[in-house]
Amino acid sequence: MHVLILGAGVTGLATARALAEEGHAVTVLDAEPRVGQGASFANGGQLSYSYVAPFAGPGVIGKVPHWMLDPDGPLRFRPQADPGQWAWLIAFLRACNPATAELTTRRLLLLSYLSRDLMRELAAREGFDFAFAPAGKLVLQPDEAAMAGARRQMELQAKWGTEQRALSREECLALEPALGHIAHRIAGGIHTVSEDAGDCRMFCEGLAASLARSNAGVTFRLGLRATQIIRAEGRVRGVMTSQGVIEADAVVLALGVGARALARPLGLDLPVYPLKGYSLTLPIQRDDAAPRISVTDSAAKLVYARIGRRLRVAGMADVVGYSTAFEEKRLTSLVRQARAAFPEATDWRELNPWAGLRPATPTGLPILGRAPGMEGLYLNLGQGSLGFTLAMGSAAVLAAEIAGRAPPIPLDGFRMGSMP
CATH class of the missing domain: 3.30.9.10 (D-Amino Acid Oxidase, subunit A, domain 2)
Known part of the structure; x- marks a missing residue:
């Protein structure tokens, strides 16, 4: 399966690694020219x-x-x-x-x-x-x-x-x-x-370099902004960018605060x-x-x-x-x-x-898993000040969700619409 991950911060990169280890072809897309340039750049450590x-x-x-x-x-x-x-x-x-x-x-x-x-x-x-x-x-x-x-x-x-x-x-x-x-x-x-x-930005850079040289099936498209998530025949098909369409079997929104604008035209009001x-x-x-x-x-x-x-x-x-x-x-x-x-x-x-x-998010719980009513769209965002702390666990949850396996922890409260 080809999975397109929107966001090259610590959450997106950890997800890319988890999915690559399961044999998926992964593309990581971010508007910034380098990884780890958003909330991951100089957080509390x-x-x-x-x-x-x-x-x-x-x-x-x-x-x-x-x-x-x-x-x-x-x-x-x-x-x-x-x-x-x-x-x-x-x-x-x-x-x-x-x-x-x-x-x-x-x-x-x-x-x-x-x-x-x-x-x-x-x-x-x-x-x-x-x-x-x-x-x-x-x-x-x-x-x-x-x-x-x-x-x-x-x-x-x-x-x-x-x-x-x-x-x-x-x-x-x-x-x-x-x-x-x-x-x-x-x-x-x-x-x-x-x-x-640890240093979150250094973690992002080291993880991206490891994925790029390990023949893990991960492609980076940096300096390229997603402008629209494309949906057809009841499922997500990819994203529109300034350089054309990137097609995918699944899309993971790991864009942090930038996710709201992309999700809104799909009828998703993300509480972030x-x-x-x-x-x-x-x-x-x-x-x-x-x-x-x-x-x-x-x-x-x-x-x-x-x-x-x-x-x-x-x-x-x-x-x-x-x-x-x-x-x-x-x-x-x-x-x-x-x-x-x-x-x-x-x-x-x-x-x-x-x-x-x-x-x-208002409660502090990140939003993880399949987007409600949106085949092919997955959410991994809302970690707040715990992005570095929760990145690897959140990635494992997403990998299980995409594979159709039982998640490693109960997802009560983490799925969109199930928060208290």
């Missing part, structure tokens, strides 16, 4: 298999007013004349309840554990460098109330196989001495030893909207002053990951439309907070700022 609780949690609504008024706040909203934005926000607010958050977490853990096993197998087998490291992760809590909530979440996830431990402030500092400059802001933390870190995130990539100049373990500041919603000799700082979630422009206020805020945490890790002259659009 954390492979966060155990920390997947959705942004739409039961305590979020009460925090939104404070976040909106705080110039360093992790969330910002700018109203758009876009019905999709308002529909997404309404669905997001409806998902901010304990029952939905618990169900979403349980389902995401199943997918992330599958992804973890496949990622580690790939890292051991393929041999290309993407700064992969079994770093572990420490999620910092700012006060006793937050720590109590984190312990409850830890106990909940323990029922589903997550191994974590709660640490005091002193234990956090013993585990990661580089946190000394913000010790006064730490009440405790949750440590997960089984988390990894961009959450704009920001990052810095800093050269580490004092090894002992930069964290060795991946760190998440839960109050600021910032993540820190060591990627080789670089420190990746990432965070924030702006619901502001589709622009990828890096705004000066957000850059200033990110630098200020990172510099307070690890002031001597670098000289702060080389920042490498980046902004990208995370393709998020």
Whole structure:
């Protein structure tokens, strides 16, 4: 079967590998001239298999007013004349309840554990460098109330196989001495030893190079934009591009936030909207002053990951439309907070700022599987800030779906139309 994958980010490339291993001829199409240029380019770098609780949690609504008024706040909203934005926000607010958050977490853990096993197998087998490291992760809590909530979440996830431990402030500092400059802001933390870190863009480039030279039957059509999904006689037949039609037996939409526009003419209203995130990539100049373990500041919603000799700082979630422009206020805020945490890790002259659009669903569950009522069209999108984490598992689900096999995990909640 010839499968056309729209999107050469980490989700699309992982899907290409999974399908090629099953003997399909695969074409990967992307408007960018290189792979990994969208949300995969400079994300947080954390492979966060155990920390997947959705942004739409039961305590979020009460925090939104404070976040909106705080110039360093992790969330910002700018109203758009876009019905999709308002529909997404309404669905997001409806998902901010304990029952939905618990169900979403349980389902995401199943997918992330599958992804973890496949990622580690790939890292051991393929041999290309993407700064992969079994770093572990420490999620910092700012006060006793937050720590109590984190312990409850830890106990909940323990029922589903997550191994974590709660640490005091002193234990956090013993585990990661580089946190000394913000010790006064730490009440405790949750440590997960089984988390990894890596460079998502390097992963995309290494995986694409491996597929291109391995005679795997994967063709890359980069710098070419899909303008229309072609349907005839009740099924999808391929896509129209600026250079003509590319025919295929099946099409996989793995375009992130770009998928909505292509799906809409087919009558599919994908519940995906961009959450704009920001990052810095800093050269580490004092090894002992930069964290060795991946760190998440839960109050600021910032993540820190060591990627080789670089420190990746990432965070924030702006619901502001589709622009990828890096705004000066957000850059200033990110630098200020990172510099307070690890002031001597670098000289702060080389920042490498980046902004990208995370393709998020209201619940946080990605959309996987066959498009409803659309023979030959498959969906693999909506992973949000967990794109790198969930890529390998999502690809395995798609490969099983296209082959007509039972999926490796239950797809309740992941199929379009079945979300809570």
